[in-house]
Amino acid sequence: MKEFEKLDQIELDMLLKAPVYISLLAANANSGSGLDETERKAAIKLTHSKAIASNLKLQEFYKEAEKSFGANMEQLNNELPRGMSEREHAIKRELAKLEPVFTKLDKDAALALHKSFQSYADYISRAHRTAVYAIFPIPIGGFTVSGNNSK
Numbered sequence: 001m002k003e004f005e006k007l008d009q010i011e012l013d014m015l016l017k018a019p020v021y022i023s024l025l026a027a028n029a030n031s032g033s034g035l036d037e038t039e040r041k042a043a044i045k046l047t048h049s050k051a052i053a054s055n056l057k058l059q060e061f062y063k064e065a066e067k068s069f070g071a072n073m074e075q076l077n078n079e080l081p082r083g084m085s086e087r088e089h090a091i092k093r094e095l096a097k098l099e100p101v102f103t104k105l106d107k108d109a110a111l112a113l114h115k116s117f118q119s120y121a122d123y124i125s126r127a128h129r130t131a132v133y134a135i136f137p138i139p140i141g142g143f144t145v146s147g148n149n150s151k
Contacts (some may be wrong), residue, residue, distance in 0.1 A: 001060045001061055001064065003057050003061075003105060003106060003109035004061065004105070004109075006104045006105070007101060007104055007105075011101045014064045014097060014098060014101055015061070015098065015101060015113070016061075016068060016072070016095075017065060017072050017094075018065075018095065018098060018117060019062075019069065019074065019117070019120055020069060020072045020073050021076065021091050021094050021095055022095070022117060022120055022121045022124065023073065023124050024073075024076060024077060024080065024087075024091055024118075025091045025092070025095070026121060027124075028070050028084060028087050028088050028091065029088070050150070053117065055112045057108065057112050058109075058112055058113060061113070071099050074104055081102065102114065113141050119124065128150040
């Protein structure tokens with residue numbers, strides 16, 4: 001995964017867990033009771049689809065994320081607090097830790113991954129037919145989604 005060579009293993013693991021956290025955040029916003037079977041299947045299906053059809057820079061990333069998705073889903077779902085508000089805050093804290101990781105990626109890879117995570121969040125939330133907005137709360141310092149440098 002050439003685009004991710006600047007990351008250490010901990011940072012890479014954080015990124016690989018992001019689709020799981022996004023899925024759990026969508027599920028929490030939808031029901032407050034964790035990921036239901038419909039959302040779980042949609043998340044797994046989307047992770048597999050992204051591994052096949054995503055931006056070329058991200059194909060390897062999603063193939064790698066897919067390998068550990070189920071195990072990470074089970075682990076994180078069990079570790080997170082059960083209360084809706086506490087769970088949401090815990091997940092958002094974990095996702096916010098990704099901002100410095102994004103700054104280590106080249107601009108194109110960071111933007112592609114950010115956009116991909118946002119589309120992932122939108123898809124998972126639609127699986128439950130509930131709109132979730134601003135689910136991916138990580139601004140990329142100095143970047144906008146359109147690719148312009150905002151500094």
